[in-house]
Amino acid sequence: MTRCVSKNIYRHKNGNYYFRVSVPKDLRPYTHIKEFQRSLKTKEFSLVVIKVAPHHHEYNELIKEATKRRDENASATDNLPVDSPGYMHSHIESGIFPFSFLDFPSIFSHLANLGMMSNHDANRSVDLLKHKKESHTFDQVFDKYKIERSENIIPTTLAAVQRSFFLLKSFLEKKLKCEPKLSDINKDVAREFILYMMDENNNNLALTTRKKIIAEVSGVINWSYHRNLIEDNPFGGLSNTIKGSRKGSISSISYKAWDDESVYKALCNLKTNAQLRMFVMLLHMPFRIEELANVLTDDVFLDDDNKNYIRINNGKSSAAVRNIPIHPSVIELVRIMMENTDDGYLISGLKRTGHDGRRGKLISNDLGKSYRVDCGITDKAINSHSLRHTFITKAVNANFQYELVGMLAGHTPKKEKLTLSIYTESINHKTALDIIIAGGSFREDHVTEKVNEVINNLISSLLETGVSDALA
Numbered sequence: 001m002t003r004c005v006s007k008n009i010y011r012h013k014n015g016n017y018y019f020r021v022s023v024p025k026d027l028r029p030y031t032h033i034k035e036f037q038r039s040l041k042t043k044e045f046s047l048v049v050i051k052v053a054p055h056h057h058e059y060n061e062l063i064k065e066a067t068k069r070r071d072e073n074a075s076a077t078d079n080l081p082v083d084s085p086g087y088m089h090s091h092i093e094s095g096i097f098p099f100s101f102l103d104f105p106s107i108f109s110h111l112a113n114l115g116m117m118s119n120h121d122a123n124r125s126v127d128l129l130k131h132k133k134e135s136h137t138f139d140q141v142f143d144k145y146k147i148e149r150s151e152n153i154i155p156t157t158l159a160a161v162q163r164s165f166f167l168l169k170s171f172l173e174k175k176l177k178c179e180p181k182l183s184d185i186n187k188d189v190a191r192e193f194i195l196y197m198m199d200e201n202n203n204n205l206a207l208t209t210r211k212k213i214i215a216e217v218s219g220v221i222n223w224s225y226h227r228n229l230i231e232d233n234p235f236g237g238l239s240n241t242i243k244g245s246r247k248g249s250i251s252s253i254s255y256k257a258w259d260d261e262s263v264y265k266a267l268c269n270l271k272t273n274a275q276l277r278m279f280v281m282l283l284h285m286p287f288r289i290e291e292l293a294n295v296l297t298d299d300v301f302l303d304d305d306n307k308n309y310i311r312i313n314n315g316k317s318s319a320a321v322r323n324i325p326i327h328p329s330v331i332e333l334v335r336i337m338m339e340n341t342d343d344g345y346l347i348s349g350l351k352r353t354g355h356d357g358r359r360g361k362l363i364s365n366d367l368g369k370s371y372r373v374d375c376g377i378t379d380k381a382i383n384s385h386s387l388r389h390t391f392i393t394k395a396v397n398a399n400f401q402y403e404l405v406g407m408l409a410g411h412t413p414k415k416e417k418l419t420l421s422i423y424t425e426s427i428n429h430k431t432a433l434d435i436i437i438a439g440g441s442f443r444e445d446h447v448t449e450k451v452n453e454v455i456n457n458l459i460s461s462l463l464e465t466g467v468s469d470a471l472a
Helices: 025-031 045-076 085-094 104-114 119-134 138-149 155-176 187-198 207-226 260-269 273-284 289-293 328-339 360-373 386-397 402-409 429-439 445-465
Strands: 003-006 009-011 017-022 035-039 300-304 307-312 322-325
Touching: 017 045, 025 045, 035 045, 138 155, 138 207, 155 187, 155 207, 187 207, 260 273, 260 360, 260 445, 273 289, 273 328, 273 360, 273 386, 273 445, 289 360, 300 328, 307 328, 322 402, 322 429, 328 445, 386 402, 386 429, 402 429
Parallel strands: none
Antiparallel strands: 003 009, 009 017, 017 035, 300 307, 307 322
């Protein structure tokens, strides 16, 4: 992340200063860039004034040349007929479109060639225009869905999804008094449907069944969105509208900290390397499972100004965006995992599942079953998420302020003065690393020895077989 230190001067996370300035919108078609950026190749602010001068001159020359091209282009096309190719080309290049007669696929293709939009966005725009004319009905959409998904979904499940999807159709028919189409669904309709389904006075279905219906409908709409059958996913971001029941759920159970004996049992009995990698990382650092599952190798910084840390770029809230120092015990394991990944993720080989495509769901369920079946840990309050609570408890018991520990865990602050987005803004790396070491420590020597043994075995396994056995 960069930080503005002066006008058009930014400091990168690696410490180097950059000169960065936006190109005026009317000149971007002629420069083919939105922003002019150059590294000053110095970490000393006192040298910035000297280093920035040649780049500032380069930017001025660029703007001068673009302005000249724009003026020449305008004067050359002033007397051209509106429907001539020269007029069309010049106005496409300058961002002014005579919409009444232009061929939109050609426009999008030309904009992509000019660098004003990506090829993906150009193709999607063409598809949206094509499908918008077709206005798909619910039956047409589900026929396409059934053809594509029949190989992966058993018939009974597919029939259940169809019933759920056509509940939305019935809801829209009552609302619109006519045959509904997919394009009739917007954010307000999606919200009304969710509230309708969650209102127990409207139907006699169990809460879990109603939530399942909403999830299935959302899944089909999301599928339609990715096939360009609908312009937007109206169900996106509405999960908070669904109120869950606390009865019998893990949310109604207080999380319990892992004691050393339970940790030892898990280390001895977890079956797969993927389980052990995830467990060891959660033992030493306060990740949420989904955060760890989505860490890319590009998010890991080793030996960066003598600092080793993992960057969490998104998560449960804005407070979840943070840097987490890497525990010294797992630095070598992290390095080997980075070198042997085959999909760009730190924890390689995890599969996405569910309508929201989460990478951490399968491994989380897998770990939960192993705790009960293989490790003999029967208390449901002791689970993967409670490893975060264990870490926090250990760090607080080591006399670190809860607010500082909460920053590393990604908790939302209770005090407005705390800035949690990047830990270095409130605490330095050394203090953060001390908290990591305290939270990832063990009282019993035999547990520490077992942890080190498992880490060494994982490193050896990765060096020998790579990640092909990640879920074995």
